[in-house]
Amino acid sequence: MLANPVSKPxxxxxxxxxxxxMTAAERLFLEKGVEQxxxxxxxTGAGVAKGTFYLHFSSKADVLQALRSRFVQAVLDGIVATxxxxxxxxxxxxxxxxxxACATGYLDAAGLHHLAFVAAPPATREGLSRNIxxxxxxxxxxxxxxxxxxxADDPGFTAVFLFNALHGIVNQPGIAETPSARAGLLxxxxxxxxxxxxxxxxxx
Amino acid sequence: MLANPVSKPxxxxxxxxxxxxMTAAERLFLEKGVEQxxxxxxxTGAGVAKGTFYLHFSSKADVLQALRSRFVQAVLDGIVATxxxxxxxxxxxxxxxxxxACATGYLDAAGLHHLAFVAAPPATREGLSRNIxxxxxxxxxxxxxxxxxxxADDPGFTAVFLFNALHGIVNQPGIAETPSARAGLLxxxxxxxxxxxxxxxxxx
Amino acid sequence: MLANPVSKPxxxxxxxxxxxxMTAAERLFLEKGVEQxxxxxxxTGAGVAKGTFYLHFSSKADVLQALRSRFVQAVLDGIVATxxxxxxxxxxxxxxxxxxACATGYLDAAGLHHLAFVAAPPATREGLSRNIxxxxxxxxxxxxxxxxxxxADDPGFTAVFLFNALHGIVNQPGIAETPSARAGLLxxxxxxxxxxxxxxxxxx
Amino acid sequence: MLANPVSKPxxxxxxxxxxxxMTAAERLFLEKGVEQxxxxxxxTGAGVAKGTFYLHFSSKADVLQALRSRFVQAVLDGIVATxxxxxxxxxxxxxxxxxxACATGYLDAAGLHHLAFVAAPPATREGLSRNIxxxxxxxxxxxxxxxxxxxADDPGFTAVFLFNALHGIVNQPGIAETPSARAGLLxxxxxxxxxxxxxxxxxx
DNA sequence: AATGAATGAGTATTCATTCAT
DNA sequence: AATGAATGAATACTCATTCAT
Numbered sequence: 001m002l003a004n005p006v007s008k009p010x011x012x013x014x015x016x017x018x019x020x021x022m023t024a025a026e027r028l029f030l031e032k033g034v035e036q037x038x039x040x041x042x043x044t045g046a047g048v049a050k051g052t053f054y055l056h057f058s059s060k061a062d063v064l065q066a067l068r069s070r071f072v073q074a075v076l077d078g079i080v081a082t083x084x085x086x087x088x089x090x091x092x093x094x095x096x097x098x099x100x101a102c103a104t105g106y107l108d109a110a111g112l113h114h115l116a117f118v119a120a121p122p123a124t125r126e127g128l129s130r131n132i133x134x135x136x137x138x139x140x141x142x143x144x145x146x147x148x149x150x151x152a153d154d155p156g157f158t159a160v161f162l163f164n165a166l167h168g169i170v171n172q173p174g175i176a177e178t179p180s181a182r183a184g185l186l187x188x189x190x191x192x193x194x195x196x197x198x199x200x201x202x203x204x
Numbered sequence: 205m206l207a208n209p210v211s212k213p214x215x216x217x218x219x220x221x222x223x224x225x226m227t228a229a230e231r232l233f234l235e236k237g238v239e240q241x242x243x244x245x246x247x248t249g250a251g252v253a254k255g256t257f258y259l260h261f262s263s264k265a266d267v268l269q270a271l272r273s274r275f276v277q278a279v280l281d282g283i284v285a286t287x288x289x290x291x292x293x294x295x296x297x298x299x300x301x302x303x304x305a306c307a308t309g310y311l312d313a314a315g316l317h318h319l320a321f322v323a324a325p326p327a328t329r330e331g332l333s334r335n336i337x338x339x340x341x342x343x344x345x346x347x348x349x350x351x352x353x354x355x356a357d358d359p360g361f362t363a364v365f366l367f368n369a370l371h372g373i374v375n376q377p378g379i380a381e382t383p384s385a386r387a388g389l390l391x392x393x394x395x396x397x398x399x400x401x402x403x404x405x406x407x408x
Numbered sequence: 409m410l411a412n413p414v415s416k417p418x419x420x421x422x423x424x425x426x427x428x429x430m431t432a433a434e435r436l437f438l439e440k441g442v443e444q445x446x447x448x449x450x451x452t453g454a455g456v457a458k459g460t461f462y463l464h465f466s467s468k469a470d471v472l473q474a475l476r477s478r479f480v481q482a483v484l485d486g487i488v489a490t491x492x493x494x495x496x497x498x499x500x501x502x503x504x505x506x507x508x509a510c511a512t513g514y515l516d517a518a519g520l521h522h523l524a525f526v527a528a529p530p531a532t533r534e535g536l537s538r539n540i541x542x543x544x545x546x547x548x549x550x551x552x553x554x555x556x557x558x559x560a561d562d563p564g565f566t567a568v569f570l571f572n573a574l575h576g577i578v579n580q581p582g583i584a585e586t587p588s589a590r591a592g593l594l595x596x597x598x599x600x601x602x603x604x605x606x607x608x609x610x611x612x
Numbered sequence: 613m614l615a616n617p618v619s620k621p622x623x624x625x626x627x628x629x630x631x632x633x634m635t636a637a638e639r640l641f642l643e644k645g646v647e648q649x650x651x652x653x654x655x656t657g658a659g660v661a662k663g664t665f666y667l668h669f670s671s672k673a674d675v676l677q678a679l680r681s682r683f684v685q686a687v688l689d690g691i692v693a694t695x696x697x698x699x700x701x702x703x704x705x706x707x708x709x710x711x712x713a714c715a716t717g718y719l720d721a722a723g724l725h726h727l728a729f730v731a732a733p734p735a736t737r738e739g740l741s742r743n744i745x746x747x748x749x750x751x752x753x754x755x756x757x758x759x760x761x762x763x764a765d766d767p768g769f770t771a772v773f774l775f776n777a778l779h780g781i782v783n784q785p786g787i788a789e790t791p792s793a794r795a796g797l798l799x800x801x802x803x804x805x806x807x808x809x810x811x812x813x814x815x816x
Numbered sequence: 817a818a819t820g821a822a823t824g825a826g827t828a829t830t831c832a833t834t835c836a837t
Numbered sequence: 838a839a840t841g842a843a844t845g846a847a848t849a850c851t852c853a854t855t856c857a858t
Contacts, residue, residue, distance in 0.1 A: 011817050038852060049819045054854070157392050160376065161369040168368020169361070172333040188361050196399060215836080215842050243828065253844045258829070419838050446831060457840045462833070565800050568784065569777040576776020577769065580741040596769050604807060623821050623857080651849065661823045666850070 018056045020046045022070065025063045030111045034064060071112050075105030076132055083140070091149030092199055098140055099166065099193040100186050102133065106170040107182065114171055134163045141197070150197040162196055222260045224250045226274065229267045234315045238268060238324040272320040279309035280336055287344070295353030296403055302344055303370065303397040304390050306337065310374040311386065318375060338367045345401070354401040366400055426464045428454045430478065433471045438519045442472060476524040483513035484540055491548070499557030500607055506548055507574065507601040508594050510541065514578040515590065522579055542571045549605070558605040570604055630668045632658045634682065637675045642723045646676060646732040680728040687717035688744055695752070703761030704811055710752055711778060711805040712798050714745065718782040719794065730783060746775045753809070762809040774808055 024045030028037040039060065043050045057063045082101035086093040106113045138159035145152040152158055166189055169175070176182035194200070228249030232241040243264065247254045261267045286305035290297040310317050342363035349356040356362055370393055373379070380386035398404070420428075432453030436445040447468065451458050465471045490509035494501040514521045546567035553560040560566055574597055577583070584590035602608070636657030640649040651672065655662050669675045694713035698705040718725050750771035757764040764770055778801055781787070788794035806812070 014817090017817090039854085040852075050821095050853095051819055051855080052817080055817070059853080154392060157373070158396070160372055161393075161396055164372020165365040165369035168333060168364050168371070171368075172364065188358060189365075192362070192365055192400060195402065196396060198399065218842090221842090242826090254828095254846095255830080255844055256842080259842070263828080422838090425838090447833085448831075458832095458842095459834080459840055460838080463838070467832080562800060565781070566804070568780050569801075569804055572780020572783075573773040573777035576741060576772050576779070579776075580772065596766060597773075600770070600773055600808060603810065604804060606807065626821090629821090650847090662825095662849095663823055663851080664821080667821070671849080 014056070017046075017048065017052070018066075021048070021053060021056055022063060022066055026067055026112065029064070029067070029115055034060070034115070067112070067115075071109060072132055074109075075102060076136060078102075078105045079133070079136065089147070091144040091147060092194065094140060095144065095193055095197060095199075096190045098137060099162075099190045102137075102163075103166055103170055103186055103189050106167070107176050107185075110170070134159050137163055144197070150199060152197065158196060162193055165192065218260070221250075221252065221256065222270075225252070225257060225260055226267060226270055230271055230316065233268070233271070233319055233324075238264065238319065268320065268324055271316070275313060275316050275320055276335055276337060278313070279306060280340060282306075282309045283337070283340065293351070295348040295351060296398065298344060299348065299397055299401060299403075300394045302341060303366075303394050306341075306367075307370055307374050307390055307393050310371070311380050311389075314374070321371075321375075333364055338363050341367055348401070354403060356401065362400060366397055369396065422464070425454075425456065425460070429456070429461060429464055430471060430474055434475055434520065437472070437475070437523055442468070442523070472524070475520070479517060479520050479524050480540060482517075483510060484544060486510075486513045487541070487544065497555070499552040499555060500602065502548060503552065503601055503605060503607075504598045506545060507570075507598045510545075510571075511574055511578050511594055511597050514575070515584050515593075518578070542567050545571055552605070558607060560605065566604060570601055573600065626668070629658075629660065629664065630678075633660070633665060633668055634675060634678055638679055638724060641676070641679070641727055641732075646672065646727065676728065676732055679724070683721060683724050683728055684743055684745060686721075687714060688748060690714075690717045691745070691748065701759070703756040703759060704806065706752060707756065707805055707809060707811075708802045710749060711774075711802050714749075714775075715778055715782050715798055715801050718779070719788050719797075722782070726783060729779075741772055746771050749775055756809070762811060764809065770808060774805055777804065 021042060025037070025042045028041055028045060037060075039053050040050050042063070043053050046052075057066070079098055079101040082097045083094050086097055138155045141150075141152050141155040141158055144150055145155060169185070169189060176185045225246060229241070229246045232245055232249060241264075243257050244254050246267070247257050250256075261270065283302055283305040286301045287298050290301055342359045345354075345356050345359040345362055348354055349359060373389070373393060380389045429450060433445070433450045436449055436453060445468075447461050448458050450471070451461050454460075465474070487506055487509040490505045491502050494505055546563045549558075549560050549563040549566055552558055553563060577593070577597060584593050633654060637649070637654045640653055640657060649672075651665050652662050654675070655665050658664075669678070691710055691713040694709045695706050698709055750767045753762075753764050753767040753770055756762055757767060781797070781801060788797045
């Protein structure tokens with residue numbers, strides 16, 4: 001007997017199912033919290049059976065980790081693209097671009113960012129002290145210092161310092177709700193980033 | 205017959221019992237984690253019956269919140285004492301003292317701090333964006349600005365920025381394990397605090 | 409120092425305290441059910457400390473039993489008074505009076521009656537097959553039969569039969585909410601009582 | 613390798629599992645009382661794991677309700693079968709059959725009946741004033757009245773009256789322990805039913 | 817790949833009762 | 838008589854995970 005042509009295919013490419021599960025999990029995690037979300041709710045939300053979850057993830061912590069990676073990677077992509085538009089020698093611009101792009105990426109996914117790093121932080125203490133964003137910022141600071149754009153005794157320290165500062169700022173609930181509030185916020189973040197590297201903020 | 209002077213009194217002042225329970229909980233939370241600690245272990249650790257726990261706290265989250273408050277209050281007490289030793293007009297010294305005292309308070313109770321704010325963060329997003337430490341720092345920045353010690357467009361913003369920066373730094377595992385590493389760390393934090401307010405760090 | 413003349417006396421005659429506890433328990437039992445009512449709520453309701461409860465009752469079942477007795481005795485008193493007003497030889501009138509007085513007593517305390525016999529019945533199966541009301545009715549039937557007012561092969565059987573019938577009728581929620589509904593109900597009960605003894609109900 | 617043909621299938625049709633759980637619960641409730649029976653004992657009795665209980669029932673009260681329904685339905689089935697054997701126009705016979713079949717159904721499952729309606733009565737007051745047995749009796753009384761077999765001003769009233777009367781009678785502990793006692797009881801119930809409808813009982 | 821019935825470990829919480837004062 | 842802090846037994850329920858189909 002032929003399969004009902006109207007019904008959705010029972011099997012899908014693995015990547016697609018995985019994404020659907022992640023998206024369902026993300027929505028539920030944001031709506032009701034990680035703890036309060038059950039695996040079954042995730043699978044129901046993704047329209048599959050409970051067992052299917054374990055074909056793609058090993059546990060709830062596993063999906064959460066995947067969501068974290070997806071989020072951080074998206075922010076990093078945004079940063080790379082923005083910073084890449086600066087002239088090679090414009091270190092000041094690059095730093096400003098970094099701060100703005102990072103803050104923007106976070107603000108655009110405020111809930112998810114809070115979820116991934118604050119409400120349900122990774123098991124290790126690494127979360128906010130070692131990640132690809134901090135590495136990227138650290139590298140930028142080191143490169144700029146190498147080119148004489150600024151001085152930085154310890155780029156790693158400054159990167160952790162600034163990243164967490166930015167993180168704390170954008171993590172404030174209700175911040176940047178209006179376009180003008182957001183613009184002001186981005187400006188203030190940029191100014192503090194520049195000042196931290198000893199560059200005058202340009203507002204005299 | 206007189207009461208046996210050796211046996212502990214069955215009833216104790218409420219505050220005392222409460223403190224004993226908190227202390228037992230703190231030790232267990234640090235040893236084996238919040239999730240892994242049962243209420244019964246806490247009461248056993250405090251030498252009381254299980255039901256007694258609920259005479260003082262409504263849940264595990266409730267003790268955790270009490271531990272958080274106790275920790276933050278202790279750090280604030282240390283800050284107030286240290287800052288208070290600066291001359292009235294020495295705003296630069298006060299800011300430096302604030303950063304050092306705060307970082308010291310955190311580093312001295314690294315486990316508890318990690319526990320209370322990272323591994324088992326408060327349910328709301330408020331924790332790291334509104335607390336008595338940030339309020340205190342914000343006030344200091346505003347006061348200094350009022351006295352012309354520095355300029356600060358938005359003391360609240362800078363306070364959140366710096367507090368989270370500091371928080372991220374001291375939260376790094378294994379940081380400041382040696383006295384010299386700690387000294388260097390405190391110096392770097394101080395330098396960044398000063399620079400954020402446009403004061404030269406004095407290390408050239 | 410003299411006791412504050414405004415405060416209520418700390419000690420009261422035992423009977424009074426007991427009554428206050430019973431009254432508080434009755435109100436709470438009716439409001440939220442026996443199971444859902446705690447001893448502490450009862451004592452709070454009576455304005456005494458928890459331990460005082462055990463000076464008057466041995467358990468929750470004990471208060472409930474006391475409430476049951478108080479209720480049944482009140483109904484019986486009403487019946488005895490009403491029936492006593494009939495002429496000595498008016499057996500028909502006595503039976504009618506019994507049914508009406510019993511139903512009235514129940515309807516006047518509908519919730520308590522439900523509580524005492526249905527929602528939280530006594531531990532034994534005796535509740536609705538042996539109690540002082542049934543005994544009283546049984547005696548009336550036997551006496552009337554002895555006087556030739558009616559014939560009754562088994563007065564005990566008929567008493568249980570009629571008592572439970574009446575009980576089921578008045579236990580219907582919302583029955584007899586208006587005066588006329590109540591009058592109709594009492595009439596119907598009376599008619600069925602008379603008919604059960606082979607007396608014509610008088611409604612032809 | 614083929615599945616071991618001796619081992620029971622791990623999964624069973626839902627209805628079957630449900631029935632097994634109900635039967636295990638019924639046995640335990642009768643043996644040791646509802647309160648004294650734990651969910652775990654029920655599942656052990658049914659040969660399944662604890663969690664399986666909650667796949668079929670939401671709580672102990674839920675199974676109890678299911679047992680009540682099963683019991684009442686069984687009694688109704690017996691009544692319908694018995695009454696159905698009477699000639700169409702034999703209303704007196706039908707009424708007699710109803711009372712006898714209902715009483716028999718109750719007496720045959722005295723423990724369960726006591727359990728379900730007396731020791732652990734339903735939470736609402738509806739149980740003994742509205743159920744499918746009362747509805748059935750009410751209909752019979754109305755139909756007979758319609759055919760002129762008897763007069764009934766309020767069939768619903770009489771049905772509640774008689775049902776509760778019968779219920780109270782059969783609920784007496786130790787009643788009808790011998791065949792002859794049972795026969796006498798059924799006869800007396802029948803006589804009272806007939807008399808309630810104004811039919812002479814035939815026992816003069 | 818997908819299903820979903822079955823599993824069973826794990827624990828927070830309540831509250832009747834006691835008893836030293 | 839009265840208090841109320843302390844006790845501790847007792848159990849329902851959840852939900853991540855498995856696995857036979």
